[in-house]
C-alpha cells in the first residue's frame with residue numbers, strides 16, 4: 047500500500063514509521079507517565095511551598111489536589127528522529143524535504159497531493175516556477191502540525207484547531223541537590239519543568255494566536271510577561287534548582303484542540319486520515335498516535351479502548 051504522510055515533524059515521522067519494522071523500537075521509546083499529585087502555593091490546601099527531597103518534588107501532606115504530573119525525563123529527541131529517518135530510508139520510504147503540499151485531492155478510488163515547486167526552481171523563462179507536481183497514493187495522513195487546518199480546508203474540512211504560542215526558558219542547574227530528576231508538570235498553570243543534563247527547561251506561558259500572527263514574533267512586553275511566569279513557577283516548584291536569571295529563551299507554535307486532545311481520526315474521505323493537534327504532548331504521544339492511525343489506514347481495529355478512539359475522532363467537535 048502506498049501512503050503519503052504530510053508533515054516532517056514527530057507526528058509525521060512516527061506515522062511513517064508505524065508502517066515499517068521500526069514499530070518495536072517505537073514501542074520501547076514510548077514514555078510511561080506516572081502521576082504524583084503536588085500543589086505548591088495552591089489556595090485549596092494552603093501549603094506555601096513543599097520541600098524537595100532526593101531531587102523529587104514532594105507533595106505537601108495537607109494537599110489533596112492533583113495539580114501536577116511527574117514524568118520520566120525524555121530521551122534525546124533530535125537523535126531519535128534522525129535514527130528513525132535513517133531506518134525509514136533504509137526501508138524504502140522517500141522523503142520530499144523542503145516541499146510544500148499545496149492541496150489534497152481525495153475520492154473513493156484514489157488520493158493525491160499537489161506538491162509545490164522546490165525552493166529556487168525556475169521555469170523555462172528563468173522565472174520562479176509555479177509548476178505543481180501531483181503524487182498519488184492509496185491513502186494520505188495529514189500530520190502537518192499547524193499546517194493541518196489549511197490543508198484540510200482544501201477538501202472543505204474545517205476543524206476548530208488553533209495555533210498556540212508556547213514559551214520556554216533553559217537555565218543552567220544552580221544547585222545539583224535541588225534539581226529534580228523527573229519532569230514536573232504544574233497542570234494548573236500549565237508549566238513544565240524538565241531536566242536536560244545540566245540544565246532545566248521550563249515551558250509554558252501559552253498565548254492563543256491567529257494563523258496570520260504565527261509568522262510574526264510576539265511583542266516584547268508579552269514575551270517578558272510569559273517568561274516571568276516561567277521564572278516564578280521554577281521558583282515555586284524547584285526553588286534554587288536553576289539559575290533563572292541567566293536563561294536562554296525560545297518560543298514555538300503548537301496546534302491545540304478545544305478539549306486538549308489530539309485528532310487521530312479517519313475522515314469523510316475513505317482514503318484520508320488525520321494525526322494532528324497533539325498540543326503540549328506531541329512528543330509524548332507521537333508513537334502511540336502513529337500506531338493508532340496506521341491501524342486505521344489498514345482497516346484494523348486499533349488496540350485501544352473504543353471510548354479513547356471516539357475521544358480522538360474529528361467528528362467529536
Ligand SMILES: Cc1cc2nc3c(=O)[nH]c(=O)nc-3n(C[C@H](O)[C@H](O)[C@H](O)COP(=O)(O)OP(=O)(O)OC[C@H]3O[C@@H](n4cnc5c(N)ncnc54)[C@H](O)[C@@H]3O)c2cc1C
Nearest residue numbers: 053054055056057146147190191193298326327328329330
Ligand atoms: C516550546 C515548546 C515546548 C514543547 N515541549 C514539549 C515536551 O516537553 N514534550 C512533548 O511531548 N511535547 C512538547 N511540545 C509539543 C510538541 O513539540 C508538539 O506537540 C509536536 O512537535 C508536534 O509535532 P507535529 O509533528 O504534530 O507538528 P510539527 O512539529 O509542527 O511538524 C509539522 C510539520 O509539517 C510540516 N508542514 C506543515 N504544513 C505543510 C505543508 N502544507 N506541506 C508540507 N509540510 C507541511 C511543517 O513544516 C513541519 O515540519 C512542545 C512544544 C513547544 C512549542
